[in-house]
Amino acid sequence: MEKHYRAVFFCLLVAALAACGAGAPLVIPTARPSATATSTETPTRTPGFGALVSPTPPPLTATFGPSPTALFGVTRTPAALFTPTRAANPNAPRIEFFTSDTLAVAPGDPVTLFWSTRGANGAVIYRLDQNGERNQLWNVAPDGNLSVPTRRADRGQVSFILSVGEGALKAEQMLILPLTCPDAWFFLPPPEDCPNGPAQPATLVEQPFERGRLVYVQALDRVYALFNDGRDPAWVAFEDRYDPAVHPELDENFERALPPGFVQPKRALGFVWRGNDLVRNRLGLGLAEEAAYDGFTQTAGAGEDAENLYLNSADGTVLQLLPRGRAWQIITPP
Structure with missing residues (x-):
């Protein structure tokens, strides 16, 4: 008789649960999980000029709020500085060489100049005086040679400039040739200068x-x-x-x-x-x-x-x- 009541009670219980709704989730009890430490990455901050920096370390929690505000304006990461390299102008004239037939010149002897250029229709050779001023010039071809006389009284050095092109496309090169000392001093020790002539x-x-x-x-x-x-x-x-x-x-x-x-x-x-x-x-x-x-x-x-x-x-x-x-x-x- 007792078994009969238990069976009836069980059937009534099942019917009651079914009446509560078929959509109710079935909860399966599980054991409570234990606490586990989770590592949180710390964001890297790059303060700009005048940025406010907290004296205490930031919390180990990533945030997506606004960045710190600089004292003197919006915080910016400075861009890398670089010097732009000007591309070579393929149309610019250039000097390949400017030289002479001797390393030193005896006063009164001629000196032969040689030069070669590219991208130029013509060239100009200047001779400089003792003050570095251009006092003589020759209009010459882009390539060639030129014999230039010197004077017996010339002393020190002779200087020339080869120039091609104009304005921003101008190219120049200087050539300096020492003058030998043709005369001896009449006394010893001799000065470093070369005498203007014989004693x-x-x-x-x-x-x-x-x-x-x-x-x-x-x-x-x-x-x-x-x-x-x-x-x-x-x-x-x-x-x-x-x-x-x-x-x-x-x-x-x-x-x-x-x-x-x-x-x-x-x-x-x-x-x-x-x-x-x-x-x-x-x-x-x-x-x-x-x-x-x-x-x-x-x-x-x-x-x-x-x-x-x-x-x-x-x-x-x-x-x-x-x-x-x-x-x-x-x-x-x-």
């Missing part, structure tokens, strides 16, 4: 004074006053205007006023000394009589502002007078 023989007259010396150079028709008082100019030159037929050899009034042990300059030297108060006051009195001797003069440098004068002294040394009275010095032989 010139000359008759000289020199006299020492308290604060310098006077030197007469017959070949140059000049009297040079060299001062050693430390004032400017260090030396001055005068044209020789002494005429023995007109001017006295010395002045008797000066002669009587001289202290013992001093002498009055005579002739060409005395004419300059007595006739120029500045020279007389700066030099002082003569220490010894004038001495005449044979020697040489030689120059180096181009132009009045750059020419150095070298001449023998009575004591065997060489006197160098720098340009425009700036200074003078004694060169002692080795």
